Amino acid sequence: MNEATFLQELKELDMLQQTLAILEWDSQTGMPEEGSEYRGETTGYLAGLYFEKKIGATIKEAITYFEDKPEELTEVGQVALGLVKEEYELNHAVPNELMVAYSAATSKAHGAWQKARKENDYAYFKEALAENIRLTKELIPYWKKDESTNYDVLLNQYEPGMTTAKLDQVFSELRTGIMTILEKLATEGTEPVTDFLNRHMSKAQQKRFITKVVADLGYDFSRGRLDDTIHPFATGINHRDVRITTRWNENDFMMAVFGIIHEAGHGMYEQNIDEKYEYTPAHEGASMGIHESQSLFNEIIVGSNRAFWEKQYPFFQECAEGTFADISFEDFYRSLKKSQASLVRIEADSLTYPLHIIIRYEIEKLIFDGEVSIDDLPTLWNDKYEEYLGIRPEDDLTGILQDVHWSGSSFGYFPSYALGYMYAAQLYHAMGKELAIDEILASDDYSPIKRWSTEHIHQYGASRKPNQLIMDATGEALNPKYLLDYMEKIYFDVYQVKN
Amino acid sequence: MNEATFLQELKELDMLQQTLAILEWDSQTGMPEEGSEYRGETTGYLAGLYFEKKIGATIKEAITYFEDKPEELTEVGQVALGLVKEEYELNHAVPNELMVAYSAATSKAHGAWQKARKENDYAYFKEALAENIRLTKELIPYWKKDESTNYDVLLNQYEPGMTTAKLDQVFSELRTGIMTILEKLATEGTEPVTDFLNRHMSKAQQKRFITKVVADLGYDFSRGRLDDTIHPFATGINHRDVRITTRWNENDFMMAVFGIIHEAGHGMYEQNIDEKYEYTPAHEGASMGIHESQSLFNEIIVGSNRAFWEKQYPFFQECAEGTFADISFEDFYRSLKKSQASLVRIEADSLTYPLHIIIRYEIEKLIFDGEVSIDDLPTLWNDKYEEYLGIRPEDDLTGILQDVHWSGSSFGYFPSYALGYMYAAQLYHAMGKELAIDEILASDDYSPIKRWSTEHIHQYGASRKPNQLIMDATGEALNPKYLLDYMEKIYFDVYQVKN
Missing domain, CATH: 1.10.1370.30 (Neurolysin; domain 3)
Structure with a gap:
């Protein structure tokens, strides 16, 4: 492990993030509405690549290696390491099933919220909201x-x-x-x-x-x-x-x-x-x-x-x-x-x-x-x-x-x-x-x-x-x-x- | 190997292609010009992921496996396999150094062409064109x-x-x-x-x-x-x-x-x-x-x-x-x-x-x-x-x-x-x-x-x-x-x- 490898990994993560940002910008400004299902698939795929990489081998190795050797990093490297560690510690212990359930629940809740708004009735949103709260409470101990x-x-x-x-x-x-x-x-x-x-x-x-x-x-x-x-x-x-x-x-x-x-x-x-x-x-x-x-x-x-x-x-x-x-x-x-x-x-x-x-x-x-x-x-x-x-x-x-x-x-x-x-x-x-x-x-x-x-x-x-x-x-x-x-x-x- | 795995790999390739297409569309319609260097890096990275995957293990395995068992594929799978094979056969034998040289030469030639246009003088383009021709001739036997x-x-x-x-x-x-x-x-x-x-x-x-x-x-x-x-x-x-x-x-x-x-x-x-x-x-x-x-x-x-x-x-x-x-x-x-x-x-x-x-x-x-x-x-x-x-x-x-x-x-x-x-x-x-x-x-x-x-x-x-x-x-x-x-x-x- 050296700083160049670590920074290259961060650069690749950032480029995936830039890509996701363009896709999001595009879907909010210009994308034909008809394309939203396809776009959802693509965004989901790229987000998957991003999250895998974010808790991947290179990041883990960098965190362990530079823990004892911060002096091998420049100022930028040290700042980046600090942020990466925070992020890693927040998420790495969360069981994958819980994360998947959490993500599915918010996606479902968004639909329920839209439906509830359309009907002007909180009843349509209530259960999905309860599920969001329940899962967030389950996540809090990990965070x-x-x-x-x-x-x-x-x-x-x-x-x-x-x-x-x-x-x-x-x-x-x-x-x-x-x-x-x-x-x-x-x-x-x-x-x-x-x-x-x-x-x-x-x-x-x-x-x-x-x-x-x-x-x-x-x-x-x-x-x-x-x-x-x-x-x-x-x-x-x-x-x-x-x-x-x-x-x-x-x-x-x-x-x-x-x-x-x-x-x-x-x-x-x-x-x-x-x-x-x-x-x-x-x-x-x-x-x-x-x-x-x-x-x-x-x-x-x-x-x-x-x-x-x-x-x-x-x-x-x-x-x-x-x-x-x-x-x-x-x-x-x-x-x-x-x-x-x-x-x-x-x-x-x-x-x-x-x-x-x-x-x-x-x-x-x-x-x-x-x-x-x-x-x-x-x-x-x-x-x-x-x-x-x-x-x-x-x-x-x-x-x-x-x-x-x-x-x-x-x-x-x-x-x-x-x-x-x-x-x-x-x-x-x-x-x-x-x-x-x-x-x-x-x-x-x-x-x-x-x-x-x-x-x-x-x-x-x-x-x-x-x-x-x-x-x-x-x-x-x-x-x-x-x-x-x-x-x-x-x-x-x-x-x-x-x- | 089964058809679902093969089609999933093609889908992922296609989603990378869709992403590259949006980035290209964006750079030609809306991107602030100042952003072109950063965009070039991101596009290069994603294109790299795409090309690696295109001649990656899953594709190779699918080609070999379905060669003898085309009946395990639906019509869509068969059509896709045919096209994938053509593409694979075109490119897999090309030595990597040659592909890199070819790609670098076209990139250089594009700059030379622009310079030659600016100067209204073919002399600025001549050598780069000769190099493009030389490398294409080198590639033809592989293709x-x-x-x-x-x-x-x-x-x-x-x-x-x-x-x-x-x-x-x-x-x-x-x-x-x-x-x-x-x-x-x-x-x-x-x-x-x-x-x-x-x-x-x-x-x-x-x-x-x-x-x-x-x-x-x-x-x-x-x-x-x-x-x-x-x-x-x-x-x-x-x-x-x-x-x-x-x-x-x-x-x-x-x-x-x-x-x-x-x-x-x-x-x-x-x-x-x-x-x-x-x-x-x-x-x-x-x-x-x-x-x-x-x-x-x-x-x-x-x-x-x-x-x-x-x-x-x-x-x-x-x-x-x-x-x-x-x-x-x-x-x-x-x-x-x-x-x-x-x-x-x-x-x-x-x-x-x-x-x-x-x-x-x-x-x-x-x-x-x-x-x-x-x-x-x-x-x-x-x-x-x-x-x-x-x-x-x-x-x-x-x-x-x-x-x-x-x-x-x-x-x-x-x-x-x-x-x-x-x-x-x-x-x-x-x-x-x-x-x-x-x-x-x-x-x-x-x-x-x-x-x-x-x-x-x-x-x-x-x-x-x-x-x-x-x-x-x-x-x-x-x-x-x-x-x-x-x-x-x-x-x-x-x-x-x-x-």
């Missing part, structure tokens, strides 16, 4: 390292180092803070006018505007591309091919404008990981939470900035070719930040969004570390919406059936969204100590912002853990205070609340 | 079965069963016939007016027209899609995902209109191979020549048909939104079929096109079975253009450097184009005995034409050889007479020559 609760094991799969102890505290603070802001907006605030937001703006007009904006923010189209899809995503095929996707609504420009700026944040992250990590597992995001911090930095921090919009509004008006000619900048800007409780997470505004996450977090905790019957979940869900958001779902579709995650057994994933949002605000605060962000966003040159993010986050890829990245970049551990400060600043301004 | 000449071995790679003896006779007849028609047009014909052909027609206008036309002809968009590219092609990923591509010129609608109708012909072939052959080497075209017969049937036979255009012209005018309002149908139709000698094969009209192929065929024969110095090729090329087409290239770019084929050692490929054209005319003649083609093309329902082609050609895929397909479909072997009759009919009509 467990030193976590203290079952749910911590799940959290760790998406956000290494995160615990329920930490999240309980952070989410409690966040929830109280948001409720206080909401209360203040309701009693002292002036609601923005939004009736012009649904004016028609063609796809071409929207595209002209937002592609220039994200290019200015630093998304490199020479190493990327933008396509249409149903469920938008970003995918880093490799260092020089990082694609984003969107959907368009000509009567709601906010969908694509904020969608693309969001995906471009993911894209900029992947485009700016140090290329030396390419072909190793370090050439990806540090975690779901950190990845989301970069997309939400773009979408919410930049996308809510008054100076940014003041600068962009004339260009936006130009692209809209007169449609918003009668709307003052002040009215336009305020309309973007209206807060209104919604039943559906992906339609939530940036103030109430974390409440949706906290509801899911609390239910997942109950499922894995508490006591709850599968039959009671819809009522539990609806009760929490009523308690936290003041509105109650009237059916399962706008209630418990809205998210795809549980059908795929992605338990523990939801908190990443809120973590990403808190990270984004904390990074914004730290960035603000070094850069005059408002001035930059009022100028023609946004590059210092991307440079700061690349220097503190992007370049490291997965070579550092989320908590270390946040500590190094901001000087402290995760702190929800920055998000609350930020929300107050934005929403009190928009709602004209005197603080 | 040889029972062919009588070197060049026959090469022809057989693209058109199984074809020989120089046959082609010499067919091409001689074709050449004489075309020269006679050309002579008659020059002396007795009235040239069509074409000055309106370059009127501006937007991509959207062209697209509206031609996508309806090819859908009506039978290209199934629910199992396909149309994308933009630089060098148009069709690719059958699998039975339910067959894609076509095009480029557009808003000042020359003929490029995309005839380009798409051509690629749709390839696409219809792939879409209509019997699905029972999927995942085996029988689920592809019978040969390059047969494939080209289907694309040229669409492009030239249908695309030159008076009744077809008479029916389509009002819709074409509607799509062009008034641009051709002042052009009578007669003038429009005649303009499409102007014949004019050109130096460049891909710009040739449908009358002189075969002469371009015959020139290349004669030169290739000289290279592999005669005597010719590598230095003399450009002069030889130019002399033949002067002799056959009456025009002489003034530089290498419009002469010997125009085609990519020799840089890739694709010697023996060119005749496929002319074979496809002759097959198309012969199939048209046979079809005409059963169907009232003009009436069908004047109607709203083109489906009988596709049905005939599917019944006689498409469905069989590669399960039958070209000569058998042509014999079964038309009742005789390849006969150039039908193409000459067809050319006379079309061109004498357009040039108003009394026969």
Whole structure:
């Protein structure tokens, strides 16, 4: 065994992953629907090759050999070995039958979820969900390292180092803070006018505007591309091919404008990981939470900035070719930040969004570390919406059936969204100590912002853990205070609340 | 060994091929150019897996085992085994070093060809071409079965069963016939007016027209899609995902209109191979020549048909939104079929096109079975253009450097184009005995034409050889007479020559 052999094996694994990523991108953007069965077969075959290789002889040998001789590896080799070991230890002990059953169950559950949505009836999903939960509970002992609760094991799969102890505290603070802001907006605030937001703006007009904006923010189209899809995503095929996707609504420009700026944040992250990590597992995001911090930095921090919009509004008006000619900048800007409780997470505004996450977090905790019957979940869900958001779902579709995650057994994933949002605000605060962000966003040159993010986050890829990245970049551990400060600043301004 | 194991191995090979096809399609339609180096690595790796497997233990074992026990195979298994054996016998004896040298040489030659084109100087390509020829000559003994000449071995790679003896006779007849028609047009014909052909027609206008036309002809968009590219092609990923591509010129609608109708012909072939052959080497075209017969049937036979255009012209005018309002149908139709000698094969009209192929065929024969110095090729090329087409290239770019084929050692490929054209005319003649083609093309329902082609050609895929397909479909072997009759009919009509 030597480093070259080890790195070559990782390169081959990575090339299989790149291939799977292209096949996935293609199936979401262009593949004729009729081809999906054939595509499923091919993807299954290649994924099989990938997983076999991932726990194959070469990887095992490398782990054993370099355990005692880390000095024979370069920095990149050492980082890669660490990640490979983590991954290997997570999965190698899992009995093959269990893995197969788990995979079959999620696939079945996805179908059941779709059926349940179609019928608007949780009953069609219930049993498949119960099976997903049962199998996940069976897997937890194999995945467990030193976590203290079952749910911590799940959290760790998406956000290494995160615990329920930490999240309980952070989410409690966040929830109280948001409720206080909401209360203040309701009693002292002036609601923005939004009736012009649904004016028609063609796809071409929207595209002209937002592609220039994200290019200015630093998304490199020479190493990327933008396509249409149903469920938008970003995918880093490799260092020089990082694609984003969107959907368009000509009567709601906010969908694509904020969608693309969001995906471009993911894209900029992947485009700016140090290329030396390419072909190793370090050439990806540090975690779901950190990845989301970069997309939400773009979408919410930049996308809510008054100076940014003041600068962009004339260009936006130009692209809209007169449609918003009668709307003052002040009215336009305020309309973007209206807060209104919604039943559906992906339609939530940036103030109430974390409440949706906290509801899911609390239910997942109950499922894995508490006591709850599968039959009671819809009522539990609806009760929490009523308690936290003041509105109650009237059916399962706008209630418990809205998210795809549980059908795929992605338990523990939801908190990443809120973590990403808190990270984004904390990074914004730290960035603000070094850069005059408002001035930059009022100028023609946004590059210092991307440079700061690349220097503190992007370049490291997965070579550092989320908590270390946040500590190094901001000087402290995760702190929800920055998000609350930020929300107050934005929403009190928009709602004209005197603080 | 049993049939299921054999077919599973073929399925895995096919899935690797499907993957490579998607990667290739992607790199020609959407991939950011910056990503090409990474893509090259991934493609190389997967192609390596594919070729190893193709001559791997399972395939070898299947060939040996079923040699004596063909009765253990179903019809599909038997057909697949035959094709696998052919392929295996072609390649297994070739020394690995020779294959590596061959592959490296073509890769180098492609670069040299591009450089030579840039410099418009054959000198930059000469040595690489000589090396391609030398290595091909070294390979011929390994590839040889029972062919009588070197060049026959090469022809057989693209058109199984074809020989120089046959082609010499067919091409001689074709050449004489075309020269006679050309002579008659020059002396007795009235040239069509074409000055309106370059009127501006937007991509959207062209697209509206031609996508309806090819859908009506039978290209199934629910199992396909149309994308933009630089060098148009069709690719059958699998039975339910067959894609076509095009480029557009808003000042020359003929490029995309005839380009798409051509690629749709390839696409219809792939879409209509019997699905029972999927995942085996029988689920592809019978040969390059047969494939080209289907694309040229669409492009030239249908695309030159008076009744077809008479029916389509009002819709074409509607799509062009008034641009051709002042052009009578007669003038429009005649303009499409102007014949004019050109130096460049891909710009040739449908009358002189075969002469371009015959020139290349004669030169290739000289290279592999005669005597010719590598230095003399450009002069030889130019002399033949002067002799056959009456025009002489003034530089290498419009002469010997125009085609990519020799840089890739694709010697023996060119005749496929002319074979496809002759097959198309012969199939048209046979079809005409059963169907009232003009009436069908004047109607709203083109489906009988596709049905005939599917019944006689498409469905069989590669399960039958070209000569058998042509014999079964038309009742005789390849006969150039039908193409000459067809050319006379079309061109004498357009040039108003009394026969």
